[in-house]
Amino acid sequence: MWCTTSPESRPLLSSGSSFTSPPVPVDRNLREKEAVSQSFTTVSILGAGPAGLYAAILLRKGFPDASVVVHERNPQRATFGFGVVFSDRALDFMQSDVPELLDLIRPDMQQWSDMQLSLPTRDVKLDGVGFSAVGRMQLLSRLEQYAVSLGVKIKYESEISDIGELRTDLIIGADGIQSRVRDSDIETFQPALSYFNNHFAWFGVALPFETLTQTFIETNLGPMNAHHYRYSSSMSTFIVECEPRTWKAYGFDGMDERQSADTCGALFANTLKNTPLITNHSHWRRFPRLWCKRWVSGNRVLLGDAAHSAHFSIGSGTRLAMEDAIALVRAIREEKDLPSGLAAYERNRQPIAEKITNAANRSAEWYDAFAEKMKMPPLDFAKDYLMRSGRIDLPQLRKMAPQFMAEYDHRAR
Numbered sequence: 001m002w003c004t005t006s007p008e009s010r011p012l013l014s015s016g017s018s019f020t021s022p023p024v025p026v027d028r029n030l031r032e033k034e035a036v037s038q039s040f041t042t043v044s045i046l047g048a049g050p051a052g053l054y055a056a057i058l059l060r061k062g063f064p065d066a067s068v069v070v071h072e073r074n075p076q077r078a079t080f081g082f083g084v085v086f087s088d089r090a091l092d093f094m095q096s097d098v099p100e101l102l103d104l105i106r107p108d109m110q111q112w113s114d115m116q117l118s119l120p121t122r123d124v125k126l127d128g129v130g131f132s133a134v135g136r137m138q139l140l141s142r143l144e145q146y147a148v149s150l151g152v153k154i155k156y157e158s159e160i161s162d163i164g165e166l167r168t169d170l171i172i173g174a175d176g177i178q179s180r181v182r183d184s185d186i187e188t189f190q191p192a193l194s195y196f197n198n199h200f201a202w203f204g205v206a207l208p209f210e211t212l213t214q215t216f217i218e219t220n221l222g223p224m225n226a227h228h229y230r231y232s233s234s235m236s237t238f239i240v241e242c243e244p245r246t247w248k249a250y251g252f253d254g255m256d257e258r259q260s261a262d263t264c265g266a267l268f269a270n271t272l273k274n275t276p277l278i279t280n281h282s283h284w285r286r287f288p289r290l291w292c293k294r295w296v297s298g299n300r301v302l303l304g305d306a307a308h309s310a311h312f313s314i315g316s317g318t319r320l321a322m323e324d325a326i327a328l329v330r331a332i333r334e335e336k337d338l339p340s341g342l343a344a345y346e347r348n349r350q351p352i353a354e355k356i357t358n359a360a361n362r363s364a365e366w367y368d369a370f371a372e373k374m375k376m377p378p379l380d381f382a383k384d385y386l387m388r389s390g391r392i393d394l395p396q397l398r399k400m401a402p403q404f405m406a407e408y409d410h411r412a413r
């Protein structure tokens, strides 16, 4: 199962790769470490999402002798959703491990330093709330190209239904919220899964919004909200959400994707400037609240959404998934053997991820109550919004959003 690595023995750029960037040198520190540490020979990764692809990249960089195969149930270039947004540090965490990959992704990214709340009575600008965004497809394509260039084998349309059939030394469950790896040992992983109340649907639109905006509207059948931001020079994400009774009242439960898109398009016609919404697996869903007590079972380990969920309103699920991959590979590198590495990953990573998922859960709870909160005066609503995840107190908010707070304080006087 274990073998000593010899980093020089394997070319980093596979001959069949279509990736055109120069070969990536192995990190010098890694080489030194590998001279004294051990590696594994075979790894199966379920899922070519951000967690799976990033783990594959880091494993091939850290353990060039390991054979890493990613199984993805979907065809190549088929994924759900549109753009994803990242709060504050965006993808800067990639800087230390794969700066060249970050350089490839950066040009695809959109960035802005303020956001906007669009309320029925007025708009409120929230300064200092910086975000960046990228198309999920663009991100996955870059990760995929880079992974292949390092010798990762990605098998598309390869759905693994029986984990027991995999005979590799390490099995990584990066297979998202419906994880089969997690299901393969519920007693050990102990997932706690429930769902938030609101219904949401993830659309796109060929309209580049100026900044990340939360639009809250009153409609005849109840309040509705849209999270929207551009993720390329021509495209934006447009996520619509509402509480269950509004969702029922519109009959969204009986509509197909196109009908839902047209209905939401009509309701948000002003915001959308009558541009039609685009669908891509844009079914109505309720966001899951998932936390697994354990992330390791024997040689099986969970990453990203397979282990925990983070509501999209704090823009952290993708980053969390990729940072899990960093934590996993680091732990395997630093410990004396694979079991100790997996144990260290769970021990060290869980408290960090838990803090973020707790903040995301509080944010999701805020959205579940947004219809009621819309009765607040706009500036109170905005302040409540900014403090919803419990991560910042008032002095921090004053530092972060001085212009908004000046307006808030002026109004309060």
Ligand SMILES: Cc1cc2nc3c(=O)[nH]c(=O)nc-3n(C[C@H](O)[C@H](O)[C@H](O)COP(=O)(O)OP(=O)(O)OC[C@H]3O[C@@H](n4cnc5c(N)ncnc54)[C@H](O)[C@@H]3O)c2cc1C
Residues within 6 Å of the ligand: 046, 047, 048, 049, 050, 051, 052, 071, 072, 073, 074, 081, 083, 084, 085, 086, 158, 159, 160, 161, 174, 175, 176, 177, 178, 179, 180, 201, 202, 239, 303, 304, 305, 306, 310, 312, 315, 316, 317, 318, 319, 321
């Ligand atoms: C509406 C919405 C908006 C979001 N917005 C943001 C955002 O703005 N910012 C952000 O950071 N995050 C956002 N997220 C969250 C983000 O999408 C996830 O947290 C992130 O994709 C998790 O990555 P992952 O690799 O763990 O899982 P996934 O991206 O779900 O990837 C899992 C992969 O595994 C594959 N798979 C599943 N089962 C199998 C199997 N048995 N065999 C083979 N393959 C399998 C799936 O096809 C999939 O490709 C959003 C999520 C939603 C629903």
